[in-house]
Amino acid sequence: MNDIIRVTILMPIFKVEQYLEKTLDSVFSQTYNNIDYVFVNDCSPDNSLQVLRNTISKYGIPEDRYTIIDHKQNEGIAVSRADCISHAKGDYVFFVDSDDWIEKNTVEKMVEATRNGVVDIVGCDFYKDYLSEDSTYHHEDYAETCMENLYRCLNYDIATVLWKLLIRRTLFDNFTITPHVDIVEDYIMSVKLYYYAKSFVAIPQAFYHYVQYNQARVSLQTLWSVNMHIKGVQEVEEFCREKGLYDNYVMHKLNLRKFNIKSNFLTKGLLDYKAYRNTFPESKRMWREMGYTRNEKLKFWLAEHDLFVLLKFLQR
Incomplete structure (x- = not known):
């Protein structure tokens, strides 16, 4: 095929020494040729950077086709993604997490779906890969329009991750990535990208393999991660208000999301009645x-009516 469209693969790297070579094998073996790469080593404490350099050497990737940014201190995924984007040169960008991998024809098929660079965002399905070597296919219920996909992102009706999207690079010129709001940076950016994009195409095939057996992933429900989710939905709500999108439908979708976050404060590991009462009280009936x-x-009924004494008794 004609490789006139340039794609930059973007990869933040942190503590993935045992997974990274397989990831790099998959991105360096693409059937599409017009690709360059931006890697951000976020002060990884292991040998990830050396694995990266060794694999680049193994494939003979020319120096003008890759950029390595080496953070002197750990900045987090949001800053790493921003640094990736700021150094991208392609017409489109494609994020690959450094412990996942992609099929060899991923970029080729997604570029084909841009219709010679007309389409702003292309989305695909994905696999979840498990330690047992089993995989499950995950079909995304994409809409045909960007605005409807924005709405479907609000309460995760579609996965709000960047790694299943081929994205026109200049869409990122419309907004600044909030630094140090991690885990939910994909959620925030997905909403904003769909807002600014004019066209979208879905490919009903899975190209991306989302690895589930890396225990170093930071998406576990700790107090820190719940607070990140709180910041994420607040930023999305503010964005919707600023852009005149905040109607009853959007408010309802966001309240569902808020309750999903709020409910963590009634779980055993994060039990905190005061935090439950004070976090997004407007969503307390959404259960x-x-x-x-x-x-x-x-x-949730007892919590809604502030009957925490009875709730405490039941949770013994």
Whole structure:
């Protein structure tokens, strides 16, 4: 095929020594040729940087086709993604997490879907890969329009991750990535990208392999991660207000998301009645619309009515 469209593969790297070579093998073996690469080593404490350099050498990647940014201190994923984007030169960018991998024809098929560079964003399905070597196929319920995809992002009706999207690079010129708001940086950027994009195409095939067995992933529900999710939904809500999108439908979607976050404060590991009461009180009734068990519904009903003494008794 004609490789006239340039694609930059973007890869933040942190503590992935045992996974990185497989990831790099997949991106350096693409059937599409017009690709360059930006890597950000976020002060990784292991040998990830050496694995990167060794694999670049193994494939003989020319110096003018890759950039390595070496952070002197750990900055987090949001800053790393921003640095990736600021050094990208391609017409389109494609994020690959450094412990995942992609099929050999990923870039080729996604570039084809741009219709010679007309389409702003191309999305695909993905696999989840497990330690047992099993994989599950995940079909994304994309909409045909960018605005509807924005709405579907609000409460995660589609996965709000960047790594399943081929994105026109100049879309990122419309906004600044908030530094040190990590984990949810994909969520925030997905909403903004769909807002600024004019066209979208979905490919009903899975090209991306989302690895589930890296225990170093930071998406576990700790207090830190819940606070990141709080910041994320607040930034998205503010963005929707600024852009005149904040109607009853958007408010409802965001309240569902807020309750999903709020509910963590009634779990055993993060139990905090005061935090539950004070976090997004406007969403406290949303449990009625979710598929909770009868016991969970009782828990949320008691919490909604501030009956935390009874709740404490039931949770013994």
